Amino acid sequence: MKNRIHFTLALALLLANAGGCALNTELSIPEKKIPANYPDQKNAATIANINWRHYFDDPQLIRLIDTAVANNVDLQMALQRIEVARSSVKLANGTLLPKVDLSVGGGVQKFGLYTMDGAGNASTYITPGRIVPENLTDIYLGLQASWEVDVWGKLRYQRKSAISNYLSSIEGTHFVISNLVAEVAVHYNELLALDNALDIIRQTLQKQQEALEVIKVQKEAGRANELAVQQFNAQLLNTKVLETQALQQIIETENRINFLLGRYPQPIARNKEMLFQAVPEQIAAGLPSQLLANRPDVRAAEYQIEASKFDVKAAKAAFFPNFTITGALGFQAFNPEFLFQSPASLAYSLMGTLVTPLIxxxxxxxxxxxxxxxxxxxxxxxxNTILKAYVEVANTLSNIRTLQKVHSLKEQQSRVLKKSVEASGELYKTARATYLEVLIAQQSALQANLELIEAIKRQRLSTITIYKALGGGWK
Known part of the structure; x- marks a missing residue:
């Protein structure tokens, strides 16, 4: 009998080892080497190391970001995900330790007389002169323990996986902060651009109103007809539509900022002149390899690899036998008055169990x-995360250079068209230009000025985008 048990145990261990050893836990994929430098970038310095309070030099924007970091709902949910991951680590730590419970229990049982237990109890004295009661109570008070001995490291691998997931959740929260800081800054600069666009529209409205009054006077003097009056009036009405649309966009942008700040709609304090602050001509992008340390999404993906490696090893260890030790120590009696009469009422048990999967x-x-x-x-x-990060940085650096040229050209165009408006007005007064030429000059100047504001806005947004792309905004 003993030899049969030993044979069964040896066979179980042999099958478990044979199945477990055949499983490969060393996985790999073809490596994609990250480029050494960005195009036209050789400097190792990077703006990603600058704290966002120093990167943005607008006090009102900094106050808005501070409020967003404190109140944003998405960020609060990300912080709770960290708490969930932290609890998973504590749970994994707990599985490595013995489980000890205090057990208090009681019950009653009656055996049939014509049974082995009933017949035995009826003829057995539990104390001198007192047989076992027919209704037998059972009271227990003691400790019960169980411990899975982590022979193959399965529980340790699960613990390491939980720690890696916890670290990944922290980096994920950093990524949420980085996106939040950038998003608030983007909408804030869009708001500044809308304010300045509205000023241009209103200045144009004033000039168009003056031109309409002039054309009405000229009509009365016989120097213009009703068609000219209607054309000037139509242009005025179209510009008023632009004013209405700009006001609506301002409201919606303010509301988007308020949403990011976790509050209900209210006016956003800002200084529209901040839009025209000079942006740096050269951005310190550093080296592509620095993305591995600075980008929270890259770091989070790296920790996910570590967690998955430990999950594979834990899954392999599941093929090997589990060794569990269980035990109990306490007092047990049929009557409370005998419960603590040691050693007669002392009860204990100890068992070791080896379980291996067969079927x-x-x-x-x-x-x-x-x-x-x-x-x-x-x-x-x-x-993929590294590749996406590199492409994002490369595209933004190229876009910054392009926007610098666009800004310069739009400034020149705006100056030229401003002169054309003045010239067309003077020529019209001396009958050397038609009213259509005046209308075209005014419309072109308005469009050019609005496009200049748009170019300035995009240039400022590109400095925000590159800051986030390089991994800034969460430190």
Missing amino acids: NRNALKAQFNTAQANQLTAMYNYQ
Whole structure:
């Protein structure tokens, strides 16, 4: 009998080892080497290391970002995800330790007389002169313990996976902060651009109103006809439409900022002149390799790889036998008055159990294959995150250079068209230009000025985009 038990145990261990050792936990994918430099960038210095309170030099914008970081709902949810991950680490730590419970219980049981237990109890004295009661109570007070001995490291791997997921959640929160800071700054600068566009529209309205009054006077003097009056009036009405649309866009942009700040709509304090602050001609982008340390999404993806590696190893360890020790120590009696009469009422038990999977190992294989697929997915996601980050930086750097040229050209165009408006007005007064030429000059000047504001806004937004793309905004 003893030899049969030893044979069964040895066979179980042999099958478990044979199945577990055949599983590959060292996975890899083709490596994509990150470029050494960005195009036209050789400096190792990077703006990503600048705190956002120093990167943005607008006190009103800084106050808005501070409020957003304190109250934004998405950020609060990200912080709660950190708490969930932290609790998972504590849970994983707990599985490594013995589980000890205090047990208090009681019950009553009656055996049939014509049974082995009933017949035995009826003829047995539990104390001198007193047989076992027919209705037998059972009272227990003591400690119960169980401990899964982590022989193969499964529980330790699960703990390491939980720690990696926790660190990933922290980096994920940093990424939320970085996006939040950038988003508030973007909408704030859009608001400044709308304010300045509204000023241009209203200045144009005033000039168009004056031109309309002039054309009406000229009509009365016989120097212009009703068609000219209607054309000037139509242009005036079209500009009023632009004014109405700009006012609506301002309201919506203010509301978007308030939403990011976690509050209901209210006016946003700002200084519209801040839009015209000079932006740096050269952006210190650093080296592409610095993205691995500065971008929170890249770091989060890296921790996800670590977590998936430990999950694979834990899934492999599940093929090996589990060794569990259980025990109990306490007092047990049929009557409370005998409960603490040691050693007669002392009860204890100790057992070691070795369990190895034999049948339905396909479920463990499916679990292991899933863990492998998750690890490969995490590796590809890491590569994709780095590639996405590099492309984002490269595109933004190129866009910054392009916008510098666009800004310069739009400034020249605006100056030229301003002169054309003045010239067309003077020529019209001396009958050397038609009213259509005046209308075209005014419309072109308005469009050019609005496009100049748009170019300035896009240039400022590009400095925000590159700051976030390089990994700034969360420190």
